[in-house]
Amino acid sequence: MAYWLMKSEPDVFSFEMLQARTSEPWDGVRNYQARNYLRDQKPGDLVLFYHSSCAQPGIVGIARVIAEARPDPSSWDPDSDYYDPRSSPDAPRWFMTEIAAVRPLKRLLTLDRLRALPELCDLPLVKKGTRLSVMPVADHEYCAILALENAHEH
C-alpha cells in the first residue's frame, strides 16, 4: 500500500465536500507528472488531502483510493472544462482515480508546520516553486506527518 498527497482548492472542492459523498472521481488532472502518479494509484492507498490556495493551506484529512486508475472521459468531452482534443477513448492521454474520505485530521497541519519537519525535506510540497498536485509520500514522511497530528503545540 502506498501513500499520496493530493491538493485541492477548498473553494472548488473541500475535504468537507468529500466527506459528504460516498466517493469522488478525481479527474481533470492535466499535468504529465501528476498523471503518472495518478496512474500508479491502487485501491487501498491512503491520501493526505491538502487544501491549497486558501487562507490556511495545509493537510486537513485522510482519504482512500477506491478504484483502479482509468482513462479520464472528461478529456474527450468537448463540453468539459478539461477537454483536450489530443485525447480520445482509443488513445486516452489523461487518467483519473476515485477517492473517498477516511477521516478528518484532529487539527489542520499547516504548510508552515510541515516545512518545519526535517523528514519532509524531499517532499515536493515543501520545495520552492513546486506546483505538483499529486505526489507520492514515503512511509517515513507519512509517519512524520501523522505524528504532527498528535504532537503538542509549543
Place this chain on the structure above:
DNA sequence: GCCAACGTTGGC
C-alpha cells in the same frame, strides 16, 4: 491581487 516559478506551446 501580486508575482515567482514552473510547464507547455509553437515558431523557427
Place this chain on the structure above:
DNA sequence: GCCAACGTTGGC
C-alpha cells in the same frame, strides 16, 4: 531542438 511567450499554480 532551442527558447521566447504564454498560461497556470499557489503562497503571500
